[in-house]
Amino acid sequence: MKFIVLSALIGVTITGNNAAFSSPSATIEAVYSKDPKDPVQQVDAFKQQLSFHQRNVELLWQQYELGLERIANTEGNHAELDREQAHLIQGYKNDIEQGIRVTESEQAIAKIAARYAKKHARRDALEKKEIVRLQDLLQARLETEKRLFEQSKKKYSDAINAETRPLLEAVEQRFIQDIRRAQSLGTGAGTPMAMHK
Structure with missing residues (x-):
């Protein structure tokens, strides 16, 4: 019985993870399937399509932020x-506060600090690699x-008017800004993308 419950939980978890990290554009076909012939309906459909693309961009940025949090909080993190x-x-x-084995304790603390400085450096390298992949x-x-979006614009070209322009x-403009922002995430000195190139 425990095996069946465990199998069900694993199945639900896998399904949830796949849905959480799927591209927001995966459901765009449902919106594309509407092909209204009425000009008013076409304008409405085009406006919905524009909103749809804006929302997808927002979701991509939210997924990116969640990805950064996940990377920072995985096992073995800096904290x-x-x-x-x-x-x-x-x-x-x-021991040092009590005056016991002061020299030996200071040396042990220095060794521990050096060992953990190396562990932090390895963790930095791992996180930077993951962040580059995420970017x-x-x-x-x-x-x-x-x-x-360009396909939508072409499909609804007849619906571009004073209201929709x-x-x-x-x-x-949002696409231009967001693509530039994404490209500039790692262009500064010492950032993951700069180290990746």
């Missing part, structure tokens, strides 16, 4: 390393969403 180091040196600090994925998904221009 865990700091807690481990503090726990290891606490006894030596107590590459964000850029690719934004580019895909922009291509889908400002919305269209706002979405185009």
Whole structure:
């Protein structure tokens, strides 16, 4: 019985993870399937499509932020390393405060600090590698969403009018800004993308 419950939980978890990290554009076909012939309906459908693309971009940025949190909070993170180091040196600090084995305790603390400096450096390298991968994925998904947006613009070209043009221009501007922002995430010195190149 426990095996059946465990199998069901694993199945639900896998399904949930796949849904959580799927591209927001995956459901775009449902919106594309509508092909209204009435000009008023076409304008409404185009406005919905523009909103749809804007929301997808927002979701991509939310997924990116969640990805950064996940990377920072995985097992062996910097906070865990700091807690481990503090726990290891606490006894030596107590000895120093009581004047017991001061020299040996100071040497032990220095060795622990050096060992944990290496662990922090390894953790930094691991996190930077994961962040670069996440940034590459964000850029690719934004580019895909922009291509889908261009397809929508072409499909609803007859619906571009005085009412929809400002919305269209706002979405185009948003894509330009967000793609530039994604590209600039790692262009500064010492950032993951700069180290990746």
